[in-house]
Amino acid sequence: MPLLFFLIVRFIPTFMSLRLSLFDWNILREQQPFVGLENYRTLVADEKFGQSLRNTALYTLFGVPLQIGLGLALALMLSRVVALRGLYRALYFAPYVTPIVAAAWVWQWVFSPQFGPVNTVLGWLQLPPQPFLTSPDQALATTAGLVVWQNLGFQVVLFLAGLAAIPRSYYEAAEIDGATGTQSFWRITLPLLNPTIVFSVVTGTISYLQLFTQVVNLNFTDQGGPLGSTLTVAVYIYQMAFGRFQMGYASAITVVLFGIILAITLLQLRFLTRRYDT
């Protein structure tokens, strides 16, 4: 029964989109001619697709390490806090449960070149005002900032759980042996957090590779940012499929994205997972 469910819900749609990608499938046309690998050939020459791939890579390369590093640092700090423990955790977790659309709306105002408090602060510091989301050079970083801010709460909770799972006796033993705090961090905390870190890297990477909602909502009228500067592969798929009705082409991009995610995930699992003895 679970196998049947899996087949119907997972495999059939996957193979359908694989099949669709071989057709010039436009919803708004009666004929859907078979074009073989034509869509993939178009993809190779498509500058916009190249840009969306580059952007997606940038989001992932900056976003994942940043949110894991910050998440770990915050979790280490919070694990030592005794007073108001629940309050702090709730505060850090709040962005994660805030609806993305609402958060994007607030983010737009915060980073507004005209009215945003960020530019006001820059003004106090005698720094020139910045265009942020309205500039092709800064829009991607600003968007990534929102994603990191939102995911941070989840990272913190994950690491807190990971830290709590490390038996205290290891630290006590290390202390008796005369290890410093830094030593016990590198020798005990980090290795024992490995499963948590692997989980974070893999799920974080996948979520960045599929980045969509934030990008769409931050530049609502010109989705994908000025001159495609925040465009991700997922947004491009959506635009091709539901803005311009080119289902075949969109399916081809989907297949490529699926391949990339699969390859990266397998590589990560292969190289990041370490065996350790407890």
Add this chain to the structure above:
Amino acid sequence: MKKLLTLALALTVTASAAPVTLTYWQYDFATKVSTMNELIKKFEAQNPDIKIKQETFPYDAYNQKVASSVPAGQGPDVVNLFYGWLPQYVDSGFLQPLPAKDFPTKQIESTFVPMVQTSKINGQYYALPTSVRTLAVFYNKDLFKQARIVPPRTWEDFIAAGQKIVKGAPPRFSVLGFGIQPDGQDYHVVREVLVRQFGGVPFSKDGKQVTYDSNAGVRAMTFYTDLMTKYKLGTPNFFPGNNSYRDAFIAGKVGMIIDGSFAIGSIEKGAKFNWGVVPLPVLKANGVRGNFGSYWVNGITKNAKGDKLAASVKFLKFLTSEETQRTWLDAVGEIPAGRKLSGTAALRTHPVYGPFVSALPFASSTLFVDEAGQRKAWVDAINTVILQGNSPANAVNRAAAEEQKILNGYYK
């Protein structure tokens, strides 16, 4: 015995003429939906044998919803759609041409305003509008009064007025002279209005060839981008959000915006200051007028056959009648698509509707084959100039190449 019974049953059904039920779709816009409900009641009273079921969907999902339902043989019999989607919908074989005996071409062309001719595809009409919209300049009377200026008639006045109103400098403005917004209505102004005013034509007659990659096109692009880069009247995306320029205008932070007649309702409701409307400016040098007209049409889908088709024709006639046009103007605020009504003196001299109505005779519509893609081509081209310092000539060529590629893909 059984056969006889079936026959008798069939006879009774035909004799009692069971009412035909039509499904009508439009997008969800409060005043349009409620007005349509009233109109449907009226229509059903006149035609007791026809029932109309109205269904609506959010604007953002509307096109998608229609496009995915009708090819599958589901959804509406009569459908409301943006005229710009027509070529794609006709291409999909998903609308049927209006029956020539009920809607003769000659009669359509003499009763409707000229821009409606954009819905003639391969010599046949596939859909007709109730109302149309054109563009005009909305201005903040209070800001104009403070600056002691009068509303502009020429583009030269427009720039001078904007410069007197704007406060602050890029990138930090507090008040804009002109709410510039390429992805709002502005890119239509450059393509359909400015290109013509500078002596060019945007497309070949059959709409298959881009012709604005010309001297006129470059001058139009230069003129428009200068409003931001040279004259510093404002900046795009002044307010965050979906309707940046309009929201900022309603908030009283913008001297002038170019917007369509469909914006009248929300500005009327939101603006807490005195505002007015003037026609799109002309160039001092030649005084050529121009406008961009657009409209939503009602068409009959391929789902309507037999009795349903006959009923759909009746309903469409009702929707495009003068009486409905008048109701629509009063309730929704969109201007009538018929020459006769929009030609009345009362409407032409109306302080708010007037500038929109009087633009009807010289308003042109773009024949879109891929509205989203064609818009993107222009918005990106304009952005290369105002955000990256590209030359207007390069930008026009970029837009032309991109848009031509889309046209070629459709007309291949």
